[in-house]
Amino acid sequence: MELRDIVSGSKPVKIQPSATASDALVSMMENKIDYLLIDRTGPNDAYGIITRWDLVAEAIAYGKELASTPVLDLARKPLVVMNNLDLDIRWVAKKMRNEGVSRIAVFDKDAFLGFVSDVDILRAVVSKTRTAKGAEQ
Amino acid sequence: MTSTPLVLKDVVKTWELHSVGPEATVHAAMQEMLQKNCFTLLVPRKNKHDAYGIVTKKDIVSKVIAEGKDPKKVKVKEVMSKPLVILTDLTLDLRWVAKAMANSGVSTVAVFDKGDFYGYVTEACILEGVYNSLRRAKLEQGTEFVSC
Numbered sequence: 001m002e003l004r005d006i007v008s009g010s011k012p013v014k015i016q017p018s019a020t021a022s023d024a025l026v027s028m029m030e031n032k033i034d035y036l037l038i039d040r041t042g043p044n045d046a047y048g049i050i051t052r053w054d055l056v057a058e059a060i061a062y063g064k065e066l067a068s069t070p071v072l073d074l075a076r077k078p079l080v081v082m083n084n085l086d087l088d089i090r091w092v093a094k095k096m097r098n099e100g101v102s103r104i105a106v107f108d109k110d111a112f113l114g115f116v117s118d119v120d121i122l123r124a125v126v127s128k129t130r131t132a133k134g135a136e137q
Numbered sequence: 138m139t140s141t142p143l144v145l146k147d148v149v150k151t152w153e154l155h156s157v158g159p160e161a162t163v164h165a166a167m168q169e170m171l172q173k174n175c176f177t178l179l180v181p182r183k184n185k186h187d188a189y190g191i192v193t194k195k196d197i198v199s200k201v202i203a204e205g206k207d208p209k210k211v212k213v214k215e216v217m218s219k220p221l222v223i224l225t226d227l228t229l230d231l232r233w234v235a236k237a238m239a240n241s242g243v244s245t246v247a248v249f250d251k252g253d254f255y256g257y258v259t260e261a262c263i264l265e266g267v268y269n270s271l272r273r274a275k276l277e278q279g280t281e282f283v284s285c
Contacts (some may be wrong), residue, residue: 022271025264025267026268026271052260052261053244055260055264056235056238056239057235057239058239060235060263060267061232061236061238061239062232066271090202090205093198093203094203096199096203097198097199097203118195118198121202122170122171122194122198125202126164126168126171129164129209
């Protein structure tokens with residue numbers, strides 16, 4: 001099972017880098033998602049990501065005012081990136097553990113393919129064993 | 138945030154978590170998670186002197202798949218967190234609930250009220266509570282504006 005097989009091609013919801021933490025919260029709740037991609041300001045800038053966990057552990061836990069906290073104070077920037085599409089998913093899981101993240105951006109050369117999450121990995125491992133069973137029967 | 142502080146009681150959820158036995162394999166736990174679309178499973182205790190445990194998607198990804206182990210050979214009891222992280226004060230400010238989560242590095246905290254099991258609080262519950270209070274504050278502002 002390789003990285004290529006588990007990338008989900010769905011477009012992430014974006015947020016402007018000038019937004020505040022409460023804008024991010026409202027966008028997450030309205031779109032029913034748990035992460036947002038932070039857009040870059042120019043071609044030399046990096047993308048960032050903000051997750052539910054960042055809002056809880058970095059802002060609410062320190063009693064910060066969400067409406068006046070810029071989203072960039074809480075975000076992870078630059079992204080954790082992988083570009084070798086033939087890599088075994090074991091090493092994708094290991095990368096997640098080493099970096100302490102649950103979502104990795106996948107690029108093929110320059111093109112952004114999508115994110116890989118920990119749920120994608122679980123789903124891939126379960127479906128792999130299921131197809132192996134089917135082949136035996 | 139609003140003038141009245143949010144407390145733990147406002148956000149705690151009292152549903153039952155799905156459970157998985159400590160002797161079950163990680164593979165069975167993964168199937169249960171994907172079927173129920175619930176990525177946290179409770180591990181029940183054997184007797185009243187035992188503690189409850191919990192197993193999440195993060196445990197499985199970082200302790201089984203990242204190590205290259207076979208999920209069919211690893212048992213849930215080898216990767217679960219035990220005992221649970223608990224909170225007992227239902228009137229605790231939401232800020233300290235979030236801090237307790239951040240300090241212990243877990244996303245699900247069990248809540249007990251006077252020794253009885255009360256419910257769970259996750260990071261999603263906290264955000265939902267904050268979002269609802271923001272919206273309520275906006276609504277209140279809106280009605281004031283109309284009455285002027």
